[in-house]
Amino acid sequence: MSCRSDIDLATLHQHRLEERWNYGLTWCGAHGRSQELQQLTHYNELLGLQSASQRQHRHQHPHQQLTKSNFSSCSKTVSRLKDNVAKDNQDKPLQGLEYYSNDYFTATTRRRRSGTWPRTRSLNAPSPFQQFGPCGRIMKNSAMVMQIQDPASQRLTWYKPPLTVLVIKKKDSQVLLPFVQLVEWLVQEKNMVVWVESAVLEDKLLRDDVRLEEESAKFRLVHEYYTGVRSRFLALREKLVTFKDGRDDLTDRIDFIVCLGGDGTLLYASQLFQQSVPPVMAFYLGSLGFLTPFQCDNFQEQVTNVLEGHAALTLRSRLRCSIHRKGERRRESLQQSSNLLKPFSQRQSHYGELGNPKASNNNCSPSSAQAAPGYSSILVLNEVVINRGPSPYLSNIDIFLDGKYITSVQGDGLIVSTPTGSTAYAAAAGASMIHPSVPAILVTPICPHSLSFRPIVVPAGVELKISISPDSRNTSRVSFDGRNDQELNHGDFLRVTTSIYPVPSICAQDQISDWFDSLAEGLHWNVRKRQKCLDELSDLTASGSEDTLDEFENLKIHDA
Numbered sequence: 120m121s122c123r124s125d126i127d128l129a130t131l132h133q134h135r136l137e138e139r140w141n142y143g144l145t146w147c148g149a150h151g152r153s154q155e156l157q158q159l160t161h162y163n164e165l166l167g168l169q170s171a172s173q174r175q176h177r178h179q180h181p182h183q184q185l186t187k188s189n190f191s192s193c194s195k196t197v198s199r200l201k202d203n204v205a206k207d208n209q210d211k212p213l214q215g216l217e218y219y220s221n222d223y224f225t226a227t228t229r230r231r232r233s234g235t236w237p238r239t240r241s242l243n244a245p246s247p248f249q250q251f252g253p254c255g256r257i258m259k260n261s262a263m264v265m266q267i268q269d270p271a272s273q274r275l276t277w278y279k280p281p282l283t284v285l286v287i288k289k290k291d292s293q294v295l296l297p298f299v300q301l302v303e304w305l306v307q308e309k310n311m312v313v314w315v316e317s318a319v320l321e322d323k324l325l326r327d328d329v330r331l332e333e334e335s336a337k338f339r340l341v342h343e344y345y346t347g348v349r350s351r352f353l354a355l356r357e358k359l360v361t362f363k364d365g366r367d368d369l370t371d372r373i374d375f376i377v378c379l380g381g382d383g384t385l386l387y388a389s390q391l392f393q394q395s396v397p398p399v400m401a402f403y404l405g406s407l408g409f410l411t412p413f414q415c416d417n418f419q420e421q422v423t424n425v426l427e428g429h430a431a432l433t434l435r436s437r438l439r440c441s442i443h444r445k446g447e448r449r450r451e452s453l454q455q456s457s458n459l460l461k462p463f464s465q466r467q468s469h470y471g472e473l474g475n476p477k478a479s480n481n482n483c484s485p486s487s488a489q490a491a492p493g494y495s496s497i498l499v500l501n502e503v504v505i506n507r508g509p510s511p512y513l514s515n516i517d518i519f520l521d522g523k524y525i526t527s528v529q530g531d532g533l534i535v536s537t538p539t540g541s542t543a544y545a546a547a548a549g550a551s552m553i554h555p556s557v558p559a560i561l562v563t564p565i566c567p568h569s570l571s572f573r574p575i576v577v578p579a580g581v582e583l584k585i586s587i588s589p590d591s592r593n594t595s596r597v598s599f600d601g602r603n604d605q606e607l608n609h610g611d612f613l614r615v616t617t618s619i620y621p622v623p624s625i626c627a628q629d630q631i632s633d634w635f636d637s638l639a640e641g642l643h644w645n646v647r648k649r650q651k652c653l654d655e656l657s658d659l660t661a662s663g664s665e666d667t668l669d670e671f672e673n674l675k676i677h678d679a
Contacts, residue, residue, distance in 0.1 A: 241269040242556055242630065270556035270630055275398055275430040275623070281374035283360075285314040285397070287388055289380030292324055294404050295345060297415045298379055299352045304419060306358055309426070314373060317361040325352050364391065373397045377422070379415075381405020382543075386600050389437065389500040389622050398432070400425055400625045409542060409641040412627035421627075431626040433633070435539045435555050436579065439618040440503050440599060441496040445610030498618050499600045501540035505585060505607065506532030506565060508596035513568060515591035519584035520577065527588055530567035532595070535560065535583060535615050539622075542642065550574040552638070556630055560617065579617040586612035 250256040284305055288298045305311045323329045323338075324345050331339050362369060369391055378384040378401040385401050401411035402418065413421055424430065507514040516528040536545040538553040541561050546552055550563040551574065558579035564572050577583075587595055587609050597613060598604045607613065626633050638644035 242271045243267060243269050270434070273432045273434060273630075274428075275425065275432050275625065276428050277426075281311070281426060283312045283314060283373055284375045284377060285369070285373045285388075287316070287376065287378045287380070287384050288319070289384055289405060291380070291404075292341060292345070294379050295322075295324060295348050295352075297402070297404060297418075299348050299355075301377065301379070301415075301418060301422075302359070303351060303355055305422075306355055308419075309422075312360060313358070314360045314362060314369075317363045320356065320359075320361060325349055327353065370394055375426075376400065378402065378411065379404050380411070381408055382410045385410045385622070385624070386500055389498070390600065390602065392620075393498050394620050396620060396622050398425070398430075398623045398625055407641050409637045410539070410624065412633045412637070413625075425625055431629050433555050433624045433626055433630045434621040435500060435624050436537050436558065436621050437498045437500050437618040438503060438535065438537055438560070438615050439496055439498055441614050442597070442605065442607070443612050443614065445608070497599050497603065498620060499540075500537065500622055501543050501600050502534050502536035502545060503597065503599050503613070503615060504532060504534050504544065504565075505595050505597045505613070507593060508606075510593035512592040514593070514595050515588040516595065517586050517588050518562070519586075521581050522584070526572075528564050528567060528572075529569065530564050530572075532565040533585065534563040534565060535585070536563065537561070537617075542638075545574070546642075548574070551576070552644075554630075554634055555624075558617070560615070582614060582616040584612055584614055586610075 286298065286302060286305075288294045302313050302315070305313050319325070323334075324342060325348075327349060329342065331342060334342070373392075374397055376388050376397050376399045378388055378399060381403075382405065384405070385399060388399055389396065400413060400422065402413045402415050403411040404415065405411065505514070505516055513529050514532050516533050518525045518528065518533070534540075534545050534548055534550070536543070536550070538555045538557050538559055538561070541550055541553040545561055545563045548563045548565055550561055553559055553561060553576065559576045560579055560581065560583065561574060561576055562583070563574040587607055589609065591609070594609065595607045596604055597607050628636075639646075
């Protein structure tokens with residue numbers, strides 16, 4: 120893969136190596152100098168690995184040259200360590216720096232077994248002191264006391280062995296081989312019941328009854344290339360259980376989800392489960408891979424660790440969105456008025472049908488039950504977007520927070536996103552990126568016709584009401600995670616709040632490391648060339664010194 124950026128990635132990794140190593144020296148500084156010899160050995164090994172990677176980078180990208188100053192700080196650190204070790208000649212047993220071993224800095228072993236990184240602090244904020252000054256304090260209310268678990272301690276556990284697994288793959292021929300390998304291993308080695316989408320069985324590359332004479336020459340070539348993969352899949356086809364989106368309800372049928380692809384596969388898994396979601400393990404086989412922390416190289420070991428319960432979890436909150444139509448509210452009010460004239464028993468049954476659709480039909484699926492007029496809702500993982508659609512006029516959208524009018528958006532639209540969605544469309548619109556463990560809702564305008572309209576973050580427990588302003592020149596369009604595009608007319612409004620059903624995403628390392636690795640690798644967050652340090656010569660030149668050339672020569676001789 121060619122490097123399309125003018126930034127020297129080898130130099131960037133070198134600087135990150137130095138920063139992490141310097142942090143390791145500071146972290147272990149209280150242990151004395153007895154560790155410095157082995158630290159020096161480890162550091163030399165790291166430099167050797169990094170030098171090898173840079174030689175390979177220079178061979179692949181000869182137009183990018185590394186300067187001598189790239190290793191200046193490294194050389195100073197190594198020299199200081201050598202001096203300290205020379206001064207301390209005591210033969211003491213040395214203990215290595217296990218937390219910052221050289222395994223951490225290699226690309227293949229950086230994503231180690233999840234949950235092994237030690238933590239010393241909670242991700243929750245400290246509990247505030249409840250007394251203010253000599254007289255003031257927070258009024259105690261036992262009904263409002265909440266116990267919030269530390270996200271760093273969220274770990275997956277199985278109270279019974281998982282038996283059914285749903286495998287979701289993206290529609291790409293390059294995913295076929297990892298997909299077949301994973302399914303074959305789950306069925307034969309783990310004796311699990313594997314669910315796949317019915318469209319997988321209709322894939323022409325996985326069928327042997329395709330009329331090749333009716334296909335293009337390119338397809339015939341690809342079909343022949345996947346002959347071995349196709350034969351392995353056909354041997355497993357009868358053992359698979361299929362479902363169709365929109366027809367089959369998967370609630371309480373799936374124990375575990377494996378996604379093969381990009382971030383879209385995880386969004387699709389979230390859409391399939393509109394209530395409780397099974398644990399999701401996402402493998403990176405897509406383009407960006409911001410939400411897919413696992414690699415397919417050693418999937419057997421990684422899946423086994425998860426099935427044994429060795430996994431940290433990130434609970435990705437979702438938004439519960441419901442559209443309330445103007446005509447539906449009028450019919451609902453008429454039904455409630457007529458309900459008052461009925462006997463008490465009939466009023467109870469009628470209320471059960473309106474307020475709780477499942478009460479009238481226990482056999483219907485949750486998706487069909489929630490489709491009753493005035494009560495339809497959908498759960499989104501990334502964002503709900505309200506935009507002006509094809510209209511040339513500005514959107515004029517009113518925002519209410521817990522029933523209180525906040526402001527109006529005059530622009531191209533509005534994004535209401537979760538912390539997970541803060542790195543998606545909201546980030547492109549100028550919003551801040553929020554860690555998924557932060558309980559919040561992000562409100563971001565799209566191209567507002569105002570210089571002072573900045574994105575805002577509101578508490579996760581509030582309810583947002585979004586409606587079209589009465590004086591708006593046009594209607595708006597609303598979409599949920601890029602799907603289910605609908606029109607929002609005058610008099611309609613959208614209610615958005617945090618759902619009680621998050622998506623339990625399995626971590627490759629932990630909540631902090633996975634997120635920042637995704638920022639660095641997926642979005643190249645804070646990537647720039649490192650500023651060079653000032654040596655003595657440039658220091659004197661910049662200060663306007665009038666030293667002669669002889670003095671500079673003497674300075675060089677003295678340094679030598």
